[in-house]
Amino acid sequence: MENEKLKGFLLFLEQLKDRLSRNTTKKIIALVLSMALWVYVMGAQNPVIEDSYRSKVHLKNNSTKYEVFFDATEARVTLSAPRSYFVDYKDSDIQAYIDVSDYGEGEYDIPIEATYPRGFELNKITPTTVHARIEPILELQKDIELTVSGAPAPNTTVRSIQVPNTIVIIGPKSKIARVNKVHGFVVISGESESFTLNVPINSLDENGRDIEGIREVPDSVDAFVEIVRSMKKSVPLVADVTIPNGKEISKVSVDPDNATIEGAEDIVSPIELLQTVPITVPAGLNNYKTTTKVIVPNDTKINVEEVTVTVELKDAATSDNSTSDNAETNSNSNG
Numbered sequence: 001m002e003n004e005k006l007k008g009f010l011l012f013l014e015q016l017k018d019r020l021s022r023n024t025t026k027k028i029i030a031l032v033l034s035m036a037l038w039v040y041v042m043g044a045q046n047p048v049i050e051d052s053y054r055s056k057v058h059l060k061n062n063s064t065k066y067e068v069f070f071d072a073t074e075a076r077v078t079l080s081a082p083r084s085y086f087v088d089y090k091d092s093d094i095q096a097y098i099d100v101s102d103y104g105e106g107e108y109d110i111p112i113e114a115t116y117p118r119g120f121e122l123n124k125i126t127p128t129t130v131h132a133r134i135e136p137i138l139e140l141q142k143d144i145e146l147t148v149s150g151a152p153a154p155n156t157t158v159r160s161i162q163v164p165n166t167i168v169i170i171g172p173k174s175k176i177a178r179v180n181k182v183h184g185f186v187v188i189s190g191e192s193e194s195f196t197l198n199v200p201i202n203s204l205d206e207n208g209r210d211i212e213g214i215r216e217v218p219d220s221v222d223a224f225v226e227i228v229r230s231m232k233k234s235v236p237l238v239a240d241v242t243i244p245n246g247k248e249i250s251k252v253s254v255d256p257d258n259a260t261i262e263g264a265e266d267i268v269s270p271i272e273l274l275q276t277v278p279i280t281v282p283a284g285l286n287n288y289k290t291t292t293k294v295i296v297p298n299d300t301k302i303n304v305e306e307v308t309v310t311v312e313l314k315d316a317a318t319s320d321n322s323t324s325d326n327a328e329t330n331s332n333s334n335g
Contacts, residue, residue: 050080050123053094057112057130061101067172067213068100070110070132077114078123085119093117098130105173107133135172142169142182144201144221149185153192157230159264159299161186163223169203171214179214180206186223194226231265234258237294239309240275244283251312256304263300271297279309286313 057075059068075096094117098110109129114122143166152158167182184199199221203214237254254276261268274294281288288311296302 046082046084048080049083049086050078051086052076052078053091055094055096055114058095058097060097060099060113063101065137066100066105067135067137068132069135069172070098070130072112072127072130075112075114075130076126077116078125079116079120080123081120085117089117089120096125098132100132100134103132103134105134105136107131135174137170138173138176139168139170140176140179141166142179142203145181145183146199146223147183147185148188150188151190152188152227153190155230156192156227157262157264158188159226159228161223161225163199163221167201167221168217169214170217171203171211175211175213178205178211179203182216184221184223186225188225191225191227194224197223197225199223229265230262231268232260232262233268233271234260235271236273237304237307238273238275239307239311240278241309241311242278242280243311243313244281246316247281247286247313248316249311250314251310253310255308255310259294259302259304261296261300261302263297267297267300274302276307276309279311281311281313287311288313 054074054076057070057072062068077094077096079094094114096112096114098112100110103110108131110132111129112125112127114125116122144163146161146163148158148161163184169176169179169182181204182201183204184201186197186199201216201218201220203211203216205211236258237256239252239254241249241252243249259274261271261274274296276294277292279290279292289308291306291308293306294302294304
């Protein structure tokens with residue numbers, strides 16, 4: 001039974017071979033025509049088309065030593081490919097860019113290039129170039145300036161606020177040039193003891209506005225706020241007066257004649273009086289009136305901004321013991 005099946009299969013193969021060996025030329029022609037028909041049908045169903053895609057212009061090969069500023073932010077990339085290709089691609093497959101690896105400081109019109117999937121053909125990019133300005137990245141050391149707001153607890157005062165003297169700012173050349181000061185805010189809210197506060201630091205222009213694109217290193221600092229016991233007391237004001245040769249003071253008055261001084265207890269406690277800024281009476285005058293300021297010790301404040309000093313002079317008594325006719329007379333007096 002099995003031999004009969006095998007004989008039947010071998011007979012089938014022999015017949016198939018005989019049929020395939022007949023009309024070979026016709027069969028080859030039919031195969032070629034079939035392939036041509038397939039190519040034609042596929043071309044009609046999947047023709048080459050053109051389409052455009054808008055892409056943000058990116059930077060390529062930008063050195064960390066430079067900052068690049070450019071006008072155009074978008075470009076239109078026009079590609080062609082069989083219709084089916086446009087179904088499969090992703091937006092991220094098509095990107096416009098400018099390559100700045102061969103450019104240094106200055107202004108340039110840099111050609112726009114594009115990346116796109118395999119099988120696409122680039123037809124055009126609009127616009128063709130981007131106007132770019134390339135600036136070096138600079139580092140500059142700047143002093144820190146603080147603005148203090150608020151107040152500590154009653155009967156205390158801020159003796160000092162200690163922060164690092166300087167920090168480094170990093171940014172493009174044009175922005176570094178705009179930095180007027182490096183600044184931080186210290187807010188005091190009724191504290192009675194010394195404390196440490198983390199203060200953010202910002203680079204400000206001449207109008208006090210923050211400059212974007214500047215990096216501060218570090219971008220914040222620790223400020224130690226020293227708070228001590230305070231003291232307030234009233235002390236007399238004394239005029240520091242220099243008068244011409246041959247004159248002596250008849251009377252000096254200061255208005256107001258006292259001030260309230262406030263500050264750290266160990267600073268204010270030993271102070272017995274405050275002097276004015278030195279004034280000199282011009283020659284030829286017996287009566288002189290002027291306004292001046294009071295010398296205020298460091299880390300203290302007083303309730304008087306200006307005082308009026310009135311000086312009355314008279315001729316000095318002659319003395320055989322005078323050592324010099326040219327020496328001026330200096331007097332610290334209230335009158």
